[in-house]
Amino acid sequence: MGKTRNVISTSARLLRLVSLLAAQPSWTNAELADRIDVTERTVRRDIAKLRDLGYAIESDPGPWGGYRLRAGSTVPPLILDDEEAFAVAVGLCEAALGGALGGERAALSALLKLRQVLPRRIIDRLDERDAAFVAAARAEEPHAMPGLLLELAAACREGVRVRLSYVDWEGRGTVRDVDPYRLVHAERRWYFVARDVTEGRWRAFRADAVGGLRPLGHPVEVVDAPDPALLVSRSFGAGSNPPTETVPGKEV
Template sequence: MTSDTTARMLRLLSLLQTRREWAGLDLAGRLGVTVRTVRRDIDRLREMGYPVDSARGHGGGYRLASGTDLPPLLLDDEEAVAIAVALRTAAGGLTGIEETALRALAKLEQVLPRRLRGQVAALQGSVTGITWEDRGPRTDPALLAALAVACRDHEILTFDYTTRPGATSARRVEPCHLVASGSLWYLLAHDVDKGDWRVFRLDRISAPTPTGHRVPPRPVPGEDPASFVARRLSAAPTRYRAVATVHASADHVRAHTRGLATRIRPTADDACLVDASDDSLTRVAQTLAALGDADYTLDADPQVLRHLRDTAHRTLRATGEREGSLRPPDRSIPGRAGGRAPGG
């Protein structure tokens, strides 16, 4: 097989992976060859193990199908970086597949271009996850990569930051770490102008600009970056207040929930407080639902109670239950989930 033929077949394979189905004429036009040449190249791909289905008709139609074996895949730069980072994360933190992830990672990094290895190392080395949960505001991958590189290189960065009330200000920071918490991404950095540590939401950052000025690494005071960010987030003001008194030990709640470590405060051997406060009513409900079978009483804002009741009524209607079956709990019985907020 000549080098021209090999290059054309790789291009053909790449095209087949980007669309569900291709007409033979379209493929021929993209590749600058005849339909007959496309047919021959398709046959070669089949001989190599790629399951390519074809349809009869003028020009024919082709699509990659699922087969019995996994053939080689073609990845663009962004896909290769994303997969490498995911494999590194799996190798270090997902029980049961560490060895498999390492084998796959070794195969990928063996052929990964040098220009991409730096991006993978920067992104992986700068990212810490508290927990991955529901989807939230989307983070620009280019922004994430730029911040990861700044964290890796300890390069002072400037950007515009929009605060919760909506005011925008210019910031100059020493980036330290990227942290994923729930549905959001955060940058932990030392604010040069304020002389203190700050946590920035990535969806509020715009116009990041490297300064070219690098500084020595600055250690996070007293704890790892993820714990530092989690503590700052738990102390930050929220729009909706919701605190559950859970009739189970703090260790039991920690063992059955994700991402709530800094929100749990033991009050007795068999009880604890869980702060479910948030800017989102939906996330408040999700945090409470994560408590599972543990009974609790709730001290919450009226908007939270209304949202929880409305959600419960919709659930009852969806399951065919009568709404009248949703009765207020007997307040003489302590520990019943959904109890009335004191003073509410």
């Protein structure tokens, strides 16, 4: 049992050491030892372990020499505390919705990857934020919540049929089983491209009109998939604010 505790303690200490090295350009051995509450000899051993793991850590000789992560080296696993992880996730939400980075799809993809590895306590905080979040949209601009966009993106990634709650252009609620394919951002709107299982054709559902979705556990085999961007662009030709566009296709 004592050996297990020692392994856990060493792992936690190494993560803490990486976090400190990433937080500022240089640390002396004494400073690191003080922050981690270990001896300077232990710091030297831990630095050697991190180097063996592939971390490019440079050091200067002498009692006042410092340790630092080498600039331009391969990016090591990113270590974030709770507040940092929450801040990054919120920032990616804002980028995905507002186009601040010029690439909303990249921001949403990064947010999806981050959310998959976040602890439950941080995900709960993000869900609470989404529930209280209100965006002042531009005139006639719809708004899809980040949490819903993540669910739609996850459905596309996992390739499992889902039951979709949707409000059509006449305000009527409908429930459809669909095979997810892609999320498309166009004309300041998000579209969910999926095959309507009942109708046997591809559709572009407006994400802001999706009320919710539930995975059905049926794996999707994509056959005769359309160009998702082209499918969405055709909807613009059908009207100024079309709810969906369809393309015939075989039933999967």
